[in-house]
Amino acid sequence: MINSLRGIFLEMNRLNDVDYMKLAIQAARHGQGCTYTNPMVGAVIVKDNQILATGYHKQFGANHAEIDTLNNLKSIDQAQGATMYVTLEPCSHFGETPPCCRRIVGVGIHKVVIGQKDPNPVVHENGIRFLREHHVEVVMTSLSKDVRNINQFYNFYFENQRPFITLKYASTLDGKLNQIENQRSIITGHEALKDANQIRQNYQAILIGEHTLKIDNPALTVRNDTNIKYPPVRILLVNNASSIVDSQIVNDKQAPVLILCHENDCEIKNNNVEVVEGRWTPERITSFLNEKGIQSILVEGGSRVQSDFIQAGLVDRVINYISPKLWGGQSLPVAYSKMDKLVELNFRIEDVQQIESDLKITADRQEVPHV
């Protein structure tokens, strides 16, 4: 009787697949901001209900999570007959590093529990097939939503063949962006501004139009204490590149700049600045950035650029900081332009947060259209 109770007690306290995968998710998130353009990945090695090692992908070009974790074992012999929990399907191709699957097989891991299949077509199901062909047991976990959230933009990018697009703006309660023409309005309080700035580090590109560039003269950098290894590319959508050749952003060398212009009458020699001429529409911009491997874009305005992306159906998330004030009159409305297609993009409110006296609303697209 006592022995049987003890057995139940041990069973209750034993960690299971879900627990180990959660640990791997935690490990993965340590790579935040450093793995660009790779996904974040974490792994855990378990044998006889003991956690022998954890590891994660620390930065682009460094060891993948699987190798990092194997390296964290006291001795590589421990891998023999062990189970590896890894948030993303292990790779089977030579990239910046040799394929993880070979190493997993080589060290004698007998079972791999995988969080999600890699949506990248180079890997997709090839890793799983390789492992199975080499007699490694492969199991998928049930934590798919939690696992997918680690690399939301990476997953979106490969599943939809285009970057994830977020529209971010601050407005008054009556939906206005700017009170005085050609003059910058500071709408929200200090903490909301700080929050809006920190969001940038989650994106690979930030896009603004010419009007916003001229009025706000923003740096479009992430201001904080930590080093951002891969600052977002600053994309400037302008008519003629020559008109912004002297702007701060083009000359500060803080982060790469991509100028998308209709015409270019000048030669910009800065190494970090690329100029591309074209008849740029939201569709063409998205397709161009897709080819460049950009997985996420933060569209920061202004009003016409917002409207153009909405009317093109190219908004996947809205982050709206609302300051509880009213302006009325001729203040510049959010997303207002002469284009007049009858478009309605539907979102679901995911989060509402009060930041000092302001409100932050985050809403995600209900249905994702393919381009």
Add this chain to the structure above:
Amino acid sequence: MINSLRGIFLEMNRLNDVDYMKLAIQAARHGQGCTYTNPMVGAVIVKDNQILATGYHKQFGANHAEIDTLNNLKSIDQAQGATMYVTLEPCSHFGETPPCCRRIVGVGIHKVVIGQKDPNPVVHENGIRFLREHHVEVVMTSLSKDVRNINQFYNFYFENQRPFITLKYASTLDGKLNQIENQRSIITGHEALKDANQIRQNYQAILIGEHTLKIDNPALTVRNDTNIKYPPVRILLVNNASSIVDSQIVNDKQAPVLILCHENDCEIKNNNVEVVEGRWTPERITSFLNEKGIQSILVEGGSRVQSDFIQAGLVDRVINYISPKLWGGQSLPVAYSKMDKLVELNFRIEDVQQIESDLKITADRQEVPHV
């Protein structure tokens, strides 16, 4: 020792002034929607720590709360030496009913605890003075905020010499009211529409402009099961009364109608319709309604009317239903007009509520300007 403990125990369980006043507040709220234009008032009579009676002002023209409560005593002799808790200063003048103060003195109440002084100049401090002159002890409670909240608009009206003005509207997340010109857009879901309708019963008047009247053709009534004794006056702000003479609202006889027009080329004979010509601005409307004794106005749009009230500084509360959708393009923005005064009205977010997939934001003016 045991006796002394029992004494402390009794002391701990004894209700105090705050408890009795809270009970009076509860009683007052039973008059919701029926006391127009009187305030809601509740009262409690206590003697030797026993609650002998409660009562409230049931409807305009009926007994005041003090008299209602005295009538609820088993015998009027019980009032002798008792304490009355009443949410609002008792009246000392002859109105629809004889003054309460005389009756309070007459029945031998020895102490009156008052929630707040009556801001109505006819009563203000006269009630308190009368009681004190007749040797009744008068005490004010510390629950002033809770007590004042019962009659927020009544208090505002007398303290600011104008009605309390709420701007109520539904918009998209990008701050738009209407997608197609001259056509009504249903923006929010069923429950938000219902909520927006129910709010009307808290106001004495609802105001809309000519454009909204023509496009929405609304009834501006409160749709629910309970009988609204005093439906809000429906105020229509139009250029020429003749243009709306055939509209549903002017002919349905569901509630009073007040047409504020610049010109009037017709004769409307319905008893419930009043037509007043003038050069109507938000300031003039407010001042005119103030003289009519209207204590609260719900401004329901449209865009230009909203902007005009904002630019006049005449908004005390905003109730904004936000549907998480984006339209962009030339959709009609909230509070947009050619007037271009640089005005900023500052609010404080009081409440954020999710109603189905929509959001309801309530924000109150931070500083109240006098007109």
